[in-house]
Amino acid sequence: MTNSMVDAPPARVPDELTPRPARWAGLRPYLPLVALLVAAILPYSTVNLPGIFEGPLNSPGTLQLLAICLVVGGLAAGYDLLFGRTGMLSFGHALYFAAGVYGTDILVTRAGLPLWQAGLLTVTGGTILAALLGAVALRTVGIAFAMVTLAFAQVGAILVARDFGGLTGGEEGLPLDVSGLPAALVGVTNTVNLYWLALAYLALVVFVVHRVSGSPTGRVLAGLRDDERRIGVLGLDPYRFKLVAFTLSGGLAAAGGVVYCLIVGGASPHITSSELTLSLLVMVVLGGPGTRWGPVLGGVLYMYLDHRLTAFGSSDAVNSLPAFLSHPLSQPLFVLGTVFILAVYFFPGGLASLRTRLHPLLHSLRRP
Amino acid sequence: MTEPILSVQNLSVRIAGLHILQGVSFAVAPNGVTVLLGRNGVGKTTTLRAIVGLTPRNGEVRGTVRMGAQDLLARPTHRLVRGGLGYVPEDRCVFAGLTVAENLRLAERRGTTPAYDKVFALFPELDRRGRQRAGSLSGGQQQMLAIGRVLLNDNRLLLVDEPTKGLAPKVVTEVAEVLERVAESVPVLLVEQNLAVVRRLARDAVVLSAGQVAWTGDAQELLLETALTKSLLGVGSEAPVSARSEPGPPAGPARTKGGTA
Amino acid sequence: MNTVILLALTGLGLAALYFLVASGLSLVFGLADVLNFAHGLFLGVGAYATWWAAGNLPGAGSDGFGFVVAVAFGVLAGALVAVLVELVLIRPLYSRTIEQVLVTVGLSLAGVALLQATWGADPRTFPRPGWTRNVTSVFGANVPNAGLLLIVAAVLVLAGLLAFLQFTRYGLIIRAGVENREMVTALGIDVRKAFTLVFAIGGAAAALAGALGGVYFGTVSPGQGGSLLIFAFIVVVIGGMGSVVGSAYAAVAVGLLQQFVNYYGTSGLGDVCVVGLLAVVLLLRPQGLAGKVAHA
Numbered sequence: 001m002t003n004s005m006v007d008a009p010p011a012r013v014p015d016e017l018t019p020r021p022a023r024w025a026g027l028r029p030y031l032p033l034v035a036l037l038v039a040a041i042l043p044y045s046t047v048n049l050p051g052i053f054e055g056p057l058n059s060p061g062t063l064q065l066l067a068i069c070l071v072v073g074g075l076a077a078g079y080d081l082l083f084g085r086t087g088m089l090s091f092g093h094a095l096y097f098a099a100g101v102y103g104t105d106i107l108v109t110r111a112g113l114p115l116w117q118a119g120l121l122t123v124t125g126g127t128i129l130a131a132l133l134g135a136v137a138l139r140t141v142g143i144a145f146a147m148v149t150l151a152f153a154q155v156g157a158i159l160v161a162r163d164f165g166g167l168t169g170g171e172e173g174l175p176l177d178v179s180g181l182p183a184a185l186v187g188v189t190n191t192v193n194l195y196w197l198a199l200a201y202l203a204l205v206v207f208v209v210h211r212v213s214g215s216p217t218g219r220v221l222a223g224l225r226d227d228e229r230r231i232g233v234l235g236l237d238p239y240r241f242k243l244v245a246f247t248l249s250g251g252l253a254a255a256g257g258v259v260y261c262l263i264v265g266g267a268s269p270h271i272t273s274s275e276l277t278l279s280l281l282v283m284v285v286l287g288g289p290g291t292r293w294g295p296v297l298g299g300v301l302y303m304y305l306d307h308r309l310t311a312f313g314s315s316d317a318v319n320s321l322p323a324f325l326s327h328p329l330s331q332p333l334f335v336l337g338t339v340f341i342l343a344v345y346f347f348p349g350g351l352a353s354l355r356t357r358l359h360p361l362l363h364s365l366r367r368p
Numbered sequence: 369m370t371e372p373i374l375s376v377q378n379l380s381v382r383i384a385g386l387h388i389l390q391g392v393s394f395a396v397a398p399n400g401v402t403v404l405l406g407r408n409g410v411g412k413t414t415t416l417r418a419i420v421g422l423t424p425r426n427g428e429v430r431g432t433v434r435m436g437a438q439d440l441l442a443r444p445t446h447r448l449v450r451g452g453l454g455y456v457p458e459d460r461c462v463f464a465g466l467t468v469a470e471n472l473r474l475a476e477r478r479g480t481t482p483a484y485d486k487v488f489a490l491f492p493e494l495d496r497r498g499r500q501r502a503g504s505l506s507g508g509q510q511q512m513l514a515i516g517r518v519l520l521n522d523n524r525l526l527l528v529d530e531p532t533k534g535l536a537p538k539v540v541t542e543v544a545e546v547l548e549r550v551a552e553s554v555p556v557l558l559v560e561q562n563l564a565v566v567r568r569l570a571r572d573a574v575v576l577s578a579g580q581v582a583w584t585g586d587a588q589e590l591l592l593e594t595a596l597t598k599s600l601l602g603v604g605s606e607a608p609v610s611a612r613s614e615p616g617p618p619a620g621p622a623r624t625k626g627g628t629a
Numbered sequence: 630m631n632t633v634i635l636l637a638l639t640g641l642g643l644a645a646l647y648f649l650v651a652s653g654l655s656l657v658f659g660l661a662d663v664l665n666f667a668h669g670l671f672l673g674v675g676a677y678a679t680w681w682a683a684g685n686l687p688g689a690g691s692d693g694f695g696f697v698v699a700v701a702f703g704v705l706a707g708a709l710v711a712v713l714v715e716l717v718l719i720r721p722l723y724s725r726t727i728e729q730v731l732v733t734v735g736l737s738l739a740g741v742a743l744l745q746a747t748w749g750a751d752p753r754t755f756p757r758p759g760w761t762r763n764v765t766s767v768f769g770a771n772v773p774n775a776g777l778l779l780i781v782a783a784v785l786v787l788a789g790l791l792a793f794l795q796f797t798r799y800g801l802i803i804r805a806g807v808e809n810r811e812m813v814t815a816l817g818i819d820v821r822k823a824f825t826l827v828f829a830i831g832g833a834a835a836a837l838a839g840a841l842g843g844v845y846f847g848t849v850s851p852g853q854g855g856s857l858l859i860f861a862f863i864v865v866v867i868g869g870m871g872s873v874v875g876s877a878y879a880a881v882a883v884g885l886l887q888q889f890v891n892y893y894g895t896s897g898l899g900d901v902c903v904v905g906l907l908a909v910v911l912l913l914r915p916q917g918l919a920g921k922v923a924h925a
Contacts, residue, residue: 337739
């Protein structure tokens with residue numbers, strides 16, 4: 001936690017890498033760019049990583065999985081703007097993401113709009129929705145706020161599931177009509193373009209969150225997280241700052257929904273469920289709330305595990321275990337939920353805190 | 369000097385990163401009233417709350433607090449209270465939705481007989497208003513209830529935080545009278561801003577300033593030195609309690625924060 | 630007219646279900662500041678334990694006294710799980726509100742997955758006494774007995790809870806603790822014992838909701854608790870956190886509103902109206918109908 005509001009650093013920026021000799025230290029600011037570059041050229045690799053991915057890195061299946069992971073990583077980073085950086089416990093984030101997914105899908109498939117118009121309208125609409133609902137929900141604080149956001153998101157889930165006006169396709173979901181889309185985003189061979197789109201989205205979210213938390217507004221948000229009363233004493237209105245964070249975060253989620261809709265090729269009602277928001281919370285906490293890379297890592301890893309654990313659960317290794325072990329292990333959510341509970345107890349800072357935790361150990365190893 | 373009932377050594381409290389108490393040490397005599405003085409926000413309430421184990425979770429307490437041979441800081445609040453440390457918080461904190469009788473009943477303990485006789489002798493009003501909701505009592509009556517429920521049990525030491533805050537002058541006198549009688553049998557550590565009450569009750573004084581002990585000694589002596597009281601307390605010795613301009617923020621650490629920052 | 634009576638009584642049946650879940654949630658939140666996402670799990674445990682007992686437990690069955698035994702077993706299982714959750718998972722995080730919520734979130738995910746792993750994702754037919762499948766004529770309206778059973782159970786639970794809160798020492802401690810927990814400890818009371826107790830009560834009530842909900846719906850599935858939980862949360866917020874009576878009023882309002890609007894409007898519109906009601910209540914009375922001002 002930052003100590004006082006005025007001279008608080010913009011955020012706890014963890015250094016993901018293990019300590020390096022000083023001559024590399026100057027490169028550190030460029031590491032995010034290097035990571036971005038590596039991620040960008042990844043699809044040119046044909047490396048096969050058996051056990052980690054099913055096909056080579058540049059196979060459509062692997063790229064799609066990676067693209068989903070990247071979008072969710074971005075989504076988690078946007079959610080962290082609320083949870084980790086402002087201390088707001090929203091249980092309704094899935095709503096704005098779902099608004100992005102369904103908004104794009106409906107505008108393209110039902111209204112026949114070109115993608116750029118649909119995307120623009122969706123993001124604008126999602127942002128306005130977040131601003132309106134946030135304005136009501138933020139009248140409450142803490143746990144009540146969590147419940148209210150949860151209730152709002154539930155309306156979204158109901159609207160989608162009950163298929164009002166025949167727009168959403170109800171329980172079946174709504175496949176995206178690809179006939180009007182740009183050719184570069186359609187078809188299995190173009191999965192790589194969607195991967196890049198997802199990467200661009202992730203980079204955008206990280207950039208925005210970083211800039212916001214470094215700004216004076218970000219310092220006020222950090223102050224709200226640490227002690228709301230102190231912000232009030234300074235004559236600043238906590239409500240307005242929280243509403244800004246809530247709206248921005250909702251807008252970013254809607255943008256993520258647009259990308260997700262393209263990657264998955266449609267919308268299905270499970271993305272509206274409160275389970276998605278709970279998962280976001282799990283990702284952020286596992287990764288490290290309030291850090292620059294923690295939520296991204298948490299999101300990518302969670303999504304990856306969620307997909308891969310299903311395969312792991314039906315693998316021979318698990319099936320050969322006795323039933324009381326193999327059945328729970330075949331449920332990704334059981335494994336993730338349990339890991340999450342353990343993380344809350346034993347790794348309060350998440351993955352991002354590993355380095356500081358391991359630092360004394362590494363230090364003692366280097367100088368025996 | 370006789371062995372103190374309470375000794376506070378090097379007590380430091382940080383809350384949300386703010387160093388509110390910075391190594392406070394003082395002792396409370398085994399009889400009479402020791403008064404804890406200081407301007408608003410110097411950490412008087414924080415001191416009492418740290419002693420009784422009610423520092424908020426984002427706070428950090430260091431140092432030692434001993435009552436007799438017992439180290440208090442290591443123990444949970446309810447144990448301390450059962451061990452004879454009575455606490456009357458700032459702003460009364462009676463349970464507004466409960467009746468007066470229920471408020472008192474809550475303080476009863478298994479295995480001991482609650483001293484209703486004693487309490488009702490001091491505060492006959494509480495007996496008469498047993499079925500009334502505590503929230504509908506006047507400020508003075510609420511203060512009587514807050515003190516009364518603590519006196520139902522035997523105490524080795526009472527911590528009393530600003531019992532006259534926000535009360536009408538006539539009621540202030542009543543509260544002071546009651547505390548005077550209570551202090552005949554139990555030592556009291558009192559936080560008080562009203563110097564008339566201090567003059568009437570206090571034997572020893574501890575003055576805090578910016579999270580540290582600025583002065584300790586005989587309370588009556590302190591009050592005689594106008595210049596000293598002015599510089600330490602920010603008031604002339606005759607200033608009435610109502611002269612305080614601060615609108616009274618919520619109880620707890622909040623009020624100490626602004627002052628030390 | 631018959632339709633109105635039928636809708637009113639089925640709405641009250643739904644309200645009864647909400648109340649059974651919400652009363653425990655409300656007490657747990659009011660006293661211990663724990664927003665318990667695992668509460669739906671208690672409901673699931675109650676439902677599955679009753680379902681299991683009716684088929685496997687000696688003396689229990691799906692009819693007559695055997696069914697009472699099965700439900701009692703389910704309620705006991707729910708209370709037991711709730712107590713274990715409080716002692717093992719919640720108590721070590723005492724007064725760390727956010728971490729406690731996170732743990733209950735993890736538990737709700739893992740717990741539902743565990744139910745699913747053990748008994749499958751598909752709904753199971755719930756054992757129920759024959760008479761609960763029949764209807765009773767109330768002023769000419771044919772009301773399902775299962776709904777009436779829920780109403781009766783909820784009224785009994787409400788009366789029992791109020792009596793407990795009003796006349797027992799622990800009830801007094803809970804009422805005081807909801808108002809100001811810190812001051813309860815400052816009177817020398819170990820308030821954590823009361824936490825365990827409200828978890829047990831909440832777990833038992835939720836488990837009863839699970840068992841009787843199983844009778845009402847005729848099936849039991851792992852996700853049932855989760856969907857009910859959201860409406861229970863709404864009931865808790867509308868009713869005011871920590872207030873049992875408030876939960877009862879709010880449950881009735883929500884149940885009736887939902888039932889009537891869903892019938893006379895489009896299906897699903899009632900659910901939306903409920904959230905609208907929540908928004909209105911929050912705008913007019915942020916602390917809920919009855920109860921303390923919600924705080925972080």
